[in-house]
Amino acid sequence: GAGQGDLAPEIWEKVKNHPCYSEEAHHHYARMHVAVAPACNIQCNYCNRKYDCANESRPGVVSEKLTPEQAAKKVLAVASTIPQMTVLGIAGPGDPLANPEKTFKTFELISKTAPDIKLCLSTNGLALPDHVDTIARFNVDHVTITINMVDANVGAQIYPWIFYKNKRYKGREAAQILTDRQMQGLEMLTERGILCKVNSVMIPGINDHHLVEVNRAVKSRGAFLHNIMPLISAPEHGTVFGLNGQRGPTAQELKALQDSCEGEMNMMRHCRQCRADAVGLLGEDRSAEFTTEAVMAMD
Numbered sequence: 196g197a198g199q200g201d202l203a204p205e206i207w208e209k210v211k212n213h214p215c216y217s218e219e220a221h222h223h224y225a226r227m228h229v230a231v232a233p234a235c236n237i238q239c240n241y242c243n244r245k246y247d248c249a250n251e252s253r254p255g256v257v258s259e260k261l262t263p264e265q266a267a268k269k270v271l272a273v274a275s276t277i278p279q280m281t282v283l284g285i286a287g288p289g290d291p292l293a294n295p296e297k298t299f300k301t302f303e304l305i306s307k308t309a310p311d312i313k314l315c316l317s318t319n320g321l322a323l324p325d326h327v328d329t330i331a332r333f334n335v336d337h338v339t340i341t342i343n344m345v346d347a348n349v350g351a352q353i354y355p356w357i358f359y360k361n362k363r364y365k366g367r368e369a370a371q372i373l374t375d376r377q378m379q380g381l382e383m384l385t386e387r388g389i390l391c392k393v394n395s396v397m398i399p400g401i402n403d404h405h406l407v408e409v410n411r412a413v414k415s416r417g418a419f420l421h422n423i424m425p426l427i428s429a430p431e432h433g434t435v436f437g438l439n440g441q442r443g444p445t446a447q448e449l450k451a452l453q454d455s456c457e458g459e460m461n462m463m464r465h466c467r468q469c470r471a472d473a474v475g476l477l478g479e480d481r482s483a484e485f486t487t488e489a490v491m492a493m494d
């Protein structure tokens with residue numbers, strides 16, 4: 196896991212109060228997500244659009260969709276109830292950068308009303324290069340990119356299609372565009388000093404061995420953490436690999452992969468795959484206290 200020992204001092208300074216990056220902080224500081232981003236610009240074979248994006252959240256949970264104005268109100272309500280609230284993330288339920296107006300309007304409102312709250316977002320990376328300047332302008336200091344492959348042959352088994360520049364692409368061509376855009380976006384962010392974490396979903400038989408190569412590729416482009424998450428396999432979550440469905444990795448397989456990447460860079464092991472409208476300390480979910488109805492009734 197990430198701790199002071201593994202990270203460069205300037206990175207530690209930035210992440211020490213961030214519950215998602217520091218094991219210490221995750222007991223003392225809270226984060227929340229607002230679900231303002233319903234649309235997505237790619238299809239992952241493990242996704243079911245009824246549920247939250249696996250970019251950063253536990254699949255199989257439906258979050259409430261909010262307008263940017265509702266989201267800003269909710270952030271203020273939560274911040275006044277949970278004083279340890281230091282981080283606001285936008286992570287779904289679709290892709291935040293496939294909904295740029297909503298995502299950036301939310302950041303704009305929050306940076307005006309609650310300038311101390313740190314902003315972060317997670318994305319599949321397809322639209323990332325187009326938005327790096329805006330991300331920098333809003334002082335977003337943490338971006339998470341979900342990167343499951345750097346090889347279009349692997350990618351073609353994970354992504355049936357992408358929607359890019361008003362056109363649908365399929366197969367290897369789609370995967371090649373996606374990986375090029377992810378790598379370009381990652382480089383652009385790290386060049387500007389914006390911290391980047393990479394999430395990967397481990398899919399046995401599809402990208403499990405390949406993730407060691409992904410680890411090298413993202414490390415060489417300046418990602419500061421790599422978080423390998425197990426595929427959560429259940430038909431209702433949309434795992435449509437193969438005819439008989441796709442299993443997730445065992446705990447031993449996951450650990451073996453994390454160990455084989457460990458020498459390369461910081462691995463994140465304390466991640467809880469949290470939902471797109473999570474509220475509270477990590478591992479705690481107080482989202483039920485802050486439904487849209489409850490928040491809109493507050494003054």
Ligand code: SF4
Nearest residue numbers: 235238239242248249
């Ligand atoms: Fe689903 Fe997220 Fe993949 Fe989009 S990026 S298809 S919302 S898992």
Ligand code: SF4
Nearest residue numbers: 215226251284286315
């Ligand atoms: Fe943490 Fe990720 Fe949410 Fe940011 S987007 S608060 S890093 S879980």
